[in-house]
Amino acid sequence: MSLISLAADARILWRMACGQPRRGDHAARLQAFYAPQAGRYDAFRERLLHGRADLLDRLEIAEGMRVVELGCGTGSSLDRMGPRSGCCASIQLVDLCPALLAVARKRAAAHRNVEVIEADAARWQPAVAVDRVFLSYALTMIPDWETTIANAVAMLKPGGRLGVVDFHLPSTGSALANRLWRRWFAHDGVQLSDAHLPALLRLLPEAWTDERRASLPYLPGLQAPYYLYVGQRGAVAQDVSITR
Numbered sequence: 001m002s003l004i005s006l007a008a009d010a011r012i013l014w015r016m017a018c019g020q021p022r023r024g025d026h027a028a029r030l031q032a033f034y035a036p037q038a039g040r041y042d043a044f045r046e047r048l049l050h051g052r053a054d055l056l057d058r059l060e061i062a063e064g065m066r067v068v069e070l071g072c073g074t075g076s077s078l079d080r081m082g083p084r085s086g087c088c089a090s091i092q093l094v095d096l097c098p099a100l101l102a103v104a105r106k107r108a109a110a111h112r113n114v115e116v117i118e119a120d121a122a123r124w125q126p127a128v129a130v131d132r133v134f135l136s137y138a139l140t141m142i143p144d145w146e147t148t149i150a151n152a153v154a155m156l157k158p159g160g161r162l163g164v165v166d167f168h169l170p171s172t173g174s175a176l177a178n179r180l181w182r183r184w185f186a187h188d189g190v191q192l193s194d195a196h197l198p199a200l201l202r203l204l205p206e207a208w209t210d211e212r213r214a215s216l217p218y219l220p221g222l223q224a225p226y227y228l229y230v231g232q233r234g235a236v237a238q239d240v241s242i243t244r
């Protein structure tokens, strides 16, 4: 790694060490946290956010589909989709953070079928139902996560799929390890939970899941727990209200 890359990483690590600012509403805190990182976001998160390409494979995005990503960040999923992105009828990228959306808009400029939308994932709805919705390391940053997953299912066509990849607290993890992970991630506004995966499975039980561990940049030996989930909406319309 070059000295320039190391210096850029050091700036990101410094921001993460400072944590997410506590002042302002949710959108303002996201902007204050991510704006100084936006230029180097993709290179650093490539080594931190694992399983994102696997999730897209499992979603089986095909020609003519309408696709939504909630909490899209810089829109780097477009790169991971590769030629599949060009075959979609539409791809709508939704996020609340203007600094990351500015990077997403630059990416989207190369695609005729991509729309970038500044909105809250818990409330935004597309004009027409879609085939695929996914969240990649976004659910843990959305305070209203239960409303968000219900909102995501509500935008799916019957037979459509919801995909999520994110860090979590595994049911198999020790209480001490889970407490440490929770505190460590919470510093940056990432709220790890043992409730996300069970809630997804209650909402769309016809699902594929995988629980894994991921290495962390500059922290050899540490492996953070994360999961992948792909659920399919039933062929008939269903009630998407969720129960705890």
Ligand SMILES: C[S@@+](CC[C@H](N)C(=O)[O-])C[C@H]1O[C@@H](n2cnc3c(N)ncnc32)[C@H](O)[C@@H]1O
Residues within 6 Å of the ligand: 030, 045, 049, 052, 070, 071, 072, 073, 074, 075, 076, 094, 095, 096, 097, 100, 119, 120, 121, 122, 135, 136, 137, 138, 141, 142, 143
């Ligand atoms: C860790 S980043 C992941 C970004 C991207 N999905 C990726 O895989 O690189 C989490 C993203 O969720 C977004 N986010 C947090 N709360 C949100 C909300 N209520 N509505 C929309 N986006 C939100 C943040 O702005 C940020 O871009």
